Amino acid sequence: MVVTIRDVARATGVSISTVSRALANPEQVAEATRVHVQETARTMGYRPNRAARGLVTGRTGSIGLVVPDLENPFFGSICKGVQARARAAGYAVFIADTDEDPLLEDEVVRGLTKQVDGVILCSPRGSDEAVGRVAEDSSLVLVNRTLAGVPSITFDNGGGARAVMRHLVALGHRTIAYAAGPITSWSNRERDTALRDFAEQSNDVELIELGSFPPVFSGGTQAADLALASGATAIVAFNDLVAAGLVDRLRHRGITVPTDISVTGFDNVPMSTLVWPNLTTVDFPRIQMGRASVDALLDTVLGRRKEPRPNLEIPVELVVRQSTGVLPASRAASA
Amino acid sequence: MVVTIRDVARATGVSISTVSRALANPEQVAEATRVHVQETARTMGYRPNRAARGLVTGRTGSIGLVVPDLENPFFGSICKGVQARARAAGYAVFIADTDEDPLLEDEVVRGLTKQVDGVILCSPRGSDEAVGRVAEDSSLVLVNRTLAGVPSITFDNGGGARAVMRHLVALGHRTIAYAAGPITSWSNRERDTALRDFAEQSNDVELIELGSFPPVFSGGTQAADLALASGATAIVAFNDLVAAGLVDRLRHRGITVPTDISVTGFDNVPMSTLVWPNLTTVDFPRIQMGRASVDALLDTVLGRRKEPRPNLEIPVELVVRQSTGVLPASRAASA
DNA sequence: CTGAAAGCGCTTACAG
DNA sequence: CTGAAAGCGCTTACAG
Structure with a gap:
């Protein structure tokens, strides 16, 4: 058949x-032979068996993509970018969801490594050691984290955090709270460091660290009361979900955003324009990151690049919407 | 190496x-040999080359998953379910995003079919003919749509639609509008038919069809003004995104949900609890559907089932939240 | 420019 | 219970 x-x-x-x-x-x-064969192959619907080809060439024509949670739209977008670019390059994509479990991640990557030419690993949780070990016996590109000697693509978290701070300061805010994400998150550390450095370098801005919260809606609900008690006039949330939770809890406490207090997110997920007020946030071009990660992987897999390219940082952009506003006059004195 | x-x-x-x-x-x-070999294989880190195995067994150990849009959380959840169940069964998953393009879908499925043991196809758009042709030369399971002779899994859209109607009628609503989704959508047709049948069978309920809208936030924005003009006291939206757009536009028009008018969605996407008021909607257990589709595929691929199982319908559940309320007293007369 | 042959890493009748 | 051999569908030196 x-x-x-x-x-x-x-x-x-x-x-x-x-x-x-x-x-x-x-x-x-020879031209005549070539045309004849190509023609016949096409009309017969012949498609080379990739497995057989791979056995002799040593190339599978597939790449692996490992993400912590397919349900999270953030990774969905990355998948989309990876998929599109891989297809354009003639590669098929194996996908694996690790359920945020570092052990499963290790197992999954090892299981995949024989079947693919390389792996794109979105691994916010695995330890440096575990990831490093995996990198030894498979072509790897890291997304959203760095590791010495392993090619990677990251977003410019620091630049995004600084843009947020500049924006809030321009609106008159001087006491700014940060509702941090998981301490194990690389993105969180990058953002936190940039925020703190920014505050230290401007002598009249105070950054209040509210603590670490789950990177979801209820994390924001938790953070809201702490933020209010802290006296901050603006809250930087770890991501849009946390920001949405903040806004919701603040409303229940009778506080209006942005009139009484400003709130910002990170990520620019689609939801950020669905909540009211629409969230001021930092856009991370995720599809572009997916595409770039395929390019980086193929560079190393195909040996297209001689000198190693350790990390590529993708620029991000502040998106100002309705959740940030000028410092309320009544609070100006407290700054 | x-x-x-x-x-x-x-x-x-x-x-x-x-x-x-x-x-x-x-x-x-023999036991002694077996133990020795297994032990050695493990310590050496041996993993059989699946491509080589597949060449001789005719089984690749992989399945394909084709979705219209990986960025859409609805499909992200399905992917997650597919992935989890496939791994449990020892299968790897190839993923392909068709970008809602029926032609690309056809091409992608054909490209995949040699590399996998079977394909799970989430194809709300492809024509019956196109899908039927593909089904001829690959093991296929259809998700969220049916086709004679091809195994499929669907949600009980009709049951969900009836539950919504019963709920609204119990709240006193008699004039109910439907903001439909794309006319090419199988889910939309199922919901629409069930809503209409329900209205016809109860002699005092009127269903007003507002027309077909894009299944996104802005579709709801469009539908809101038509709904208001129609005199309906409750609006059933094609999905949660449309419902969110409806609520938002109604607020801008000075109408409060659910005090003035009730709104419902379908899908129960995470966002439905992020908008205010939280949406009354129909929950579709998507991860479960992903798992079930793998089971169905392996049934046919492994020949585990003799009699053909044409369609499996997954039950859905009404989730009542804050976007629906009793018919406002001022409007009771108009019913 | 073309063909015969070897071989990629495995599984599986077929003998023993 | 175990091994030698054939073969899965391809690619690629090696001859010609």
Whole structure:
């Protein structure tokens, strides 16, 4: 039922070697033969068996993509970018969801490594040691984190955090709270450090660290009361979900955003324009990151690049919407 | 660098046949040999090359998953379910995003079919003919749509629609509007039919069809003004995004949900609890659907089931939240 | 420019 | 219970 190279050879009257060449290295075959073979292959619906090809070439034509949670739209977008670019390059994509479990991640990557030419790993949780070990026996590109000696792509978290601070300061805010994400999160550390450095370098801005919260809606609910008690006039949330939780809890406490207090997020997930007020946030071009990670992987897999390219940082952009406003006059004195 | 069955055979002092058996069919090998081989294989970090195995067995150990849009959380959840169940069954998952393009879908499925044992196809857009043709030369399971002779899994859209109607009628509503989704959408047709049938069978309920809208936030924005003009006291939206757009536009028009008018969605996406008021909606257990689709595929691929199982319908559940309320007294007369 | 042959890493009748 | 051999569908030196 399924047509093989042998069927095409028989139908064309040439050897399987010639069929193989006509399809994979057309320039090695006489024009007449080439055309005939290609034509026949197409009408017969022949598609080379990739597994068989991979066995001899050592290339599978597939890449692996490992993400912590497919349900999270952040990773969904990355998948989309990876998928699109991989297809354009003729690669198929294996996907694996690690459920935020570092052990599962390790197991999954190892299971995948034989079946693919390289792996794109979105691993916010795994330890440096675990990731480093994996990098030894497979071509790896890290997304959203760095590790010495391993190519990676990250967003410019620091730049985003500074843009947020500049924006809030321009609106008159001087006492700013940060509702941090998981301490194990690389993104969180980058943002936190940039926020703190910014505050230290401007002598009249105070940064209040509210603590670490789950990176979800209820994390924001928790953080809201602490933020109010802290006396901050603006709250920087670890991400949009936390920001949404903050806004919701503040409303229940009778506080209006942005009239009474300003709130910002990170990520610019679609939801950020669905809550009211629309969230001021930092846009992370996730599809672009997905595409870039495929390029980086193919660079190393195909040996297209001689000098190692340790990390590529993707610029991000502040998106100002309705959740930030000028410092309320009544609070100006407290600053 | 990579360890093959030959390396294990050499290290163990047996033939590669025995190594193969000890690993794949342990009961065919003497206990002592089996233990020794298994032990050695493990310490050497041997993993059978799936491509090579597939070449001889005719089974790839992989399945394909084709979705219209990975960025859409609805499909992200399905992916997650598919992924989890596939891994549990020892299968790897190829993923493909068709960008809502029926032509690309066809091409992608054909490209995949050689590399996998079967395909799970989430294809709300492709024509019956196109899908039928694909079904001929690959093991297929359809998600969220049916087609004669092809196994499929769907949600009980009709049951969900009826539950919504019963709920609204119990709250006193008699004039109910439907903001429909794309007319090409199978889910939309199912919901629409059930809503209409329900209205026809109860002699005092009127269903007003507002027309077809894009299944996104702005679709709801469009529908809101039509709904208001229609005189309906409750609006059933095609999905949660449309419902969110409706609520938002109604607020801008000075209408309060649910005091003045009730709104419901479908899907129960995470966002439905982030908008205010939280949406009354119909929960679709998407992860469960992902898992069920893998089971259905393996049933046919592995021939585990003799009689064909044409369609499995997954029950759904009404989730009552804050966007629906009793019919306002001022409007009771108009019903 | 083309074909015969070897071989990629495995599984599985077939003998013993 | 175990091994030698054939073969899955391809690619690629090696001859010609």
